Amino acid sequence: MTSPHSPVGAHVPVAGGLATGGLKYAAEIGAEAIQVFVSNPRGWALPAGRPAEDARLRARDDVPVYVHAPYLVNFGSPSEETLGKSIATVRHSLERGRAIGARGVVVHTGSAVSQSYDAAMEQVREHVLPLLEEIPDDGPRLLLEPMAGQGKMLCAKVQDLGPFFEKLEHHPKLGVCFDTCHAFAAGHDLAAPGGVKETIDALVETVGAGRLDLVHANDSKDACGSAKDRHENIGAGRIGEAAFAALFGHPAVAGVPFIIETPGRDPGPHGRDIATLKRLRGD
Template structure:
């Protein structure tokens, strides 16, 4: 595979061990890159790692690794308890990511809930910027993932990343994870002629070149602008194969890994999605 080609893979379950189980599943689906949880995605528990498993992942130079932080994290929450737990959880994800040699830790951009947008962004500046300063030079980037636009979400359209990046002083350890289903649901019509180029050009205009570090490649069960975050298998939703082929051709995506988070409870459907993306990439 050319150095400029984007590796394709998926989020892997870690039953049987973070590396042992994760890499076994990755092999079954033909993954060239993986994403893992290092703690319960729907809880606040912060478990210690297994040094042997950590070393197995860290030493696999042939397969890049990314960490997805738990879904409960919300830097914009007006609840002091939720904010405190969110910061502790992402700090844990960054520490565990560093231990396994992860290139990035994905975090949802969050919601203002009952406070104002400006209050939420001021809170992010005050509390998340110091978190970025803690990341060592060889540590993972913190990757902001815009959401589908439900409720008081702080970031949905790629242009919304501008104020978020400004609040974090455009820190050098800050990057972007673009979820195609989220972007489509938020209103970026990736399926329309020129829609992919317009979206990625807007992303570059907003945050600068080289900030896109990861793509969550997911088709959408719902139409553009639905504000519904419902993933579909590649080519079987409203985005369609052509849009994913166009994604691979945009210069900002050169070499950026693609990770699927599509429906399926075993490696069969996931392997099909990985194979489809590889075909679109290589065609």
């Protein structure tokens, strides 16, 4: 029996509309899945959707769609203003995600900034659990994305997801987005023999089977353990092609979409990365 096919796609620009711009770019680079922003990734504005565009994306069952929440979101922030805006922004991303038929909404796990880890994690429980409870059965999962390990990040190693899942009561609407560059920067040596298996095995042991919903497939410009989040094109960085081939071969990753967030906005570099991943997938 063959493993389920993992679609390969990209974060796509949406100039001209989520469906018009996003699907056009996806076709140009050969993407089988897409990730989009539904608001300014570096701002707090919460724009309404365009019903006709939303319907076009929702109707494309053949193209898995994911939403990335804005980078400013931080449930661990000691600032009441930032915390309040983070809650509103993720709620908006979840609602917009449902409107476009998204399977998941990716959110960074955040930082304690100037307060203690324990205080920040209590905020995660207090504010994220109600958001999860609001998600209807046909709504997207909220996908936690561990970070590269810089500063007072709440989660970098895959084992750091354990306290998140405990605080959030292993909610059925909670999932994981695994970023290869972040994991490598945090100290998971995906380039070492057996490194991918060891890391994904640890992820599954920490959060349970069936929680890995998305892979952000990014090579790394910097060394393992650098805590530097600098993406590189597939095979051109420190992680290397073999690690991505190993990811496709891990049973816990079977069928999980891969989304690139690699350098190069024009179709050329992204098209090459998509083609490389498809080759490593075994096409």
